[in-house]
Amino acid sequence: MKGHDCINPALPDELIMEIFRRLDSKASRDASSVVCRRWLRLERLSRDTIRIGASGSPDANIKLLAKQFVSVRNVYVDERISISIPVQLGKRRLVNRSKNICLKHQYRSGKGEYEDRELEPYCLSDVGLNAIAEGFINLEKLSLIWCSNVTNVGLMSIAEKCRSLKSLDLQGCYIGDLGLAAVGGCCKQLEDLNLRFCEGLTDSGVRDLAVACGNSLKSIGIAACARITDIGLEAVGSYCRYLEALSLDSEFIHNRGVLSVAKGCPSLKVLKLQCINVTDEALLAVGTFCSSLEMLALYSFQRFTDQSLCAIGKGCKKLKNLTLSDCYFLSDKGLEAIATGCSELAHLEVNGCHNIGTFGLESVGKSCMHLSELALLYCQRIGNYALSEVGKGCKYLQALHLVDCSNIGDDAICSIASGCRNLKRLHIRRCYEVGDKGIVAIGEKCKFLTDLSIRFCDRVGDKALIAVGQGCSLQHLNVSGCQLITDDGIIAMARGCPQLSFLDISVLQCIGDMALVELGESCPSLKDIVLSHCRQVTDAGLSHLVKKCTMLESCHIVYCPNITSAGVATVISSCASIKKVLVEKWKVSERTKRRAGAIISYLCVDL
Template sequence: MNLKHTKLKEYQYAKVNKLVSFIPTTETKTIPIVNRQSTELPKPKPASSLSLFHHNMKGHDFINSMLPDELILEIFRNLDSKSTRDACSLVCRRWLTLERFSRDTIRIGASGSPDALVHLLARRFPNVTNVYIDERLSVSLPVDFGRRRNASHSSLSWLRLHFVSERSEAGASESDSYCISDAGLTAVADGFSNLEKLSLIWCSNATSAGLRSVAEKCRFLKSLDLQGCYVGDQGLVAIGKCCKQLEVLNLRFCEGLTDNGLVELALGCGKTLKWLGVAACAKITDISLEAVGSHCSSLETLSLDSEFVQNKGVLAVAKGCSLLRNLSLQCINVTDEALTAVGVFCSSLESLALFSFQRFTDKSLCAIGKGCKKLKSLMLSDCYFLSDKGLEAVAAGCSELAHLEVNGCHNIGTYGLESIGRSCTRLKELALLYCQKVGDEALSEIGKGCKYLEALHLVDCSIIGDDAIYSIATGCRNLKRLHIRRCYEVGSKGIIAVGNNCKYLTDLSIRFCDRVGDEALVAIGQGCPFLRHLNVSGCHQIGDNGIIAIARGCPQLSYLDVSVLQNLRDMALAEVGEGCPLLKDIVLSHCRRLSDVGLDHLVKRCKLLESCHMVYCPGITSAGVATVISSCTNMKKVLIEKAKVSERTQRRAGSVISYLCVDL
């Protein structure tokens, strides 16, 4: 046995030995295993992971001889990642079998012959209850290598042969061969009879016939996601008749459905349905929502995006679903009448999101403020006829508000936000996007009244400046995330205040803020030791001194974007390499003074790097690109011009290299 395999065994036993000490012991038979001092067993000396390994090597399998199947299964359930589970399953055949029995979730992307793949997975993992199939994701077939893989060689070979014969016999197109069909859904139904959650994302070949198989054989189904599937009414009717425990249903972009299918489903399992999402379904109208309002009294969440739903449908839901807690609406034909009903009848509402409404006025928000006292989250996007009056009503009535986003509502200004600051003292997150009428006084009031604010997002707020950021920094000392983009009145003064007062800051983004200079980042580096995410893209006054201060003061930094910094040089990159060993993602694009020398210093210490963007950096050559590729074994994406990638680098790491198209 070679040294590498020996180290792997030591690691596997160490993980299990550590977990055993934390497993609760509720049955008598497991007590001797955890409590080594029990009188029922000899009292061995405390065993390290290495000694356990030596026991195994001598023919005395200490763990396997003492741990029952139930406890090993519990250990697998407590492992923190799939890679760890996979590693531990390689210890022996027994552990491999038990790990397969313990697995409850599988995820499948676009793969050759997915129907055959489902057959194979169903045999290997019989206790799976959650199946996620997303054909937007590209996943390759497994590859055989090494001795451990030989055991499954026959199954994988059968899968490949089946894939080839299926294409040659049926004459399937290349795109169809990567889409699960009704046969695959039948395999899901046959193989996972205890299925509780099924997601079919953009599975274009699935039809009502396959969905009917699932409905008939998976009676415990609780969650069904059909986003982008062209299934018909018959499949949905079958789900309603057979799956009486269904709680979650996502019908976004299901163009083949009509009112008939959703009405029948509401009749069949309306008593248990709690979550419903409908978007871009042209044939689903008020008739469906009336059925939902009549039969789905337990509905808690409704997400509705439709040009065909009008007041009648939303009124029915508001009156019939009094337990509604989360409501998201993007319906251009719905008016104040419907939203007023929500305020009157839905007193349990906690989250409200309104998108692109041009027929709502302050009357609607006044009703929400008056009736929805439990409201905690409010999102207003492109609602042009809402003003400060409506926001003031929400502030007065919804004192528990914790999340507020105002995006492109041009009639909401300083006064409305001041009302929020005075009344909503529990506010934790505030986002103001394209709010040209909101001034410094609004954020000054937020700083005075909202002491628990943790996140602030500002985009294109042209009259917000340093005084506003200073007020937030001095009043909201628990601030963890600050994102500012194209707020040209914000300068170093405000960011220095953040560094001096917000020591828990973990995420700072100040993109294209021309007045922010090195002195601001010096304050951040000295006062924010827990910073993990920094984006200073386009801040032209920032140079070496600012980035060096970050490198020396923020050792936990994992993401850094310094693109379009014309004054940044290799010295700063070398300091980042020395001070930020946990760095995973870096963006260096359009930094004209960086060269291969700086890259070399960076990758010597930053061994965890997973992505690096460095387009339009004239000082970086193919040699620098090769250095990054060869030094960072965890690299997943390198964005670079094609001319800077040598043939050798392309052969070694073509799968992780992305090219910027410059030939157009």
């Protein structure tokens, strides 16, 4: 910009910072920050979010970040994520130059020999939490995922210095009641709280928090907390009158706790329950008192019946999202009550509810005109006629997921194609009655389809893909295990869908190099490809693909016998954006390991 700077003199700091905030990716912001020193300073000031992994020394990193990014309001620390050192292709790797490397030290064994032992990666501690508290005083959202080394002391420092905190995620943190009580005492604006897998908490801590933050708290999540019982939930029901979302996964919660929340929290909009000891009594109360309920998810319930769904259908007229998973005593009667009572239903998932059949889903098709997403998983009793009714009545359907529905075939898919012209996403897996006829109808009539997954549907062949390629603009395609598909189908798809970004053609025995050549020529936007178990693909086809698809980020090539170490090396050297290559370990040369060891993943077979 030297000598040609027309931007900096004309634009004030505030406007440039607003432009940085509107950039849609971290890479774009990073690129902007290296233009000049002013832009670097302003870009740092504009950042409001940082994410930190487990490798290296999080405590020290946080202190450095706090000095550079003073406007941060959201901090995410996830110790499940390991941050690796970026490897520059073609250059010798530097050893022990970064704090993020797991150093290896030699220790003398009892026999006088030396052994290499890898030091454990550092974890976030109370020192790091104190650095967050001191460095980000305007903190509004803090997420600590599986940070097992933090204690009440660190959480107290957060509570005392970050009084604007609105969201706190403590999943997997072994903190206790004192830390939670401190949060309640200091953070009067707290709205969202996640306590999943916080095994050190008891009813006392939940009660103290509920009493202190009852007027602000809107969302609570509790899972696998053995010492949080109905007593803690009763405190929530008594003090958190503005609670809008509750997620419970516990065998220690009974009707009493859920009843208290239902009666005491009239603003409840989201309720997710996986509590094996909750029965009809509690859900009857939800139907009676929670008229604002919009989302209900019930998992693994074996102690409630259609009576509960009838109460929900009668009392929760605003219900838009319903998930029923492994609820064995529900039948068509309960689903019919939901359909007729909750006409605003937009999302429905039925998973493994073996007593729900065709009639129940027919009722949804006839009554729920606003349905936009439908998922039927392991529903052996639902037949073609049910989806015919959905096709007739649900004109706004945009997503359909079918898994192991043995009685659903081409007639059902043709009905969906005829009636649901706005369909954007179709996922079908192991529905063996679905073949070319149904998918051809989708290709001819659903012009807005962008995501198609037909996995292990062995009656689908090239004819279906040719029709979809001619009629749709796909971005995601998964035809794994569809053995009738050959090069002809993939070539037609590549020519018809040049914006394809994800492709899974694994376990296709008839796919060869010609398909890869056409993909390279026609689909420059391809980012992810899965070729595993493609026995006809060779190094030559793979080389042509990766040299043309310069945006490729991930490539799975396990169990491809004609792809060798030379092919793997070609992928690494040709794709500047590559982030993950999944391959057998013996196909990776020592040179390739040195150049790109951080992005290579190996198939785990040594069990």
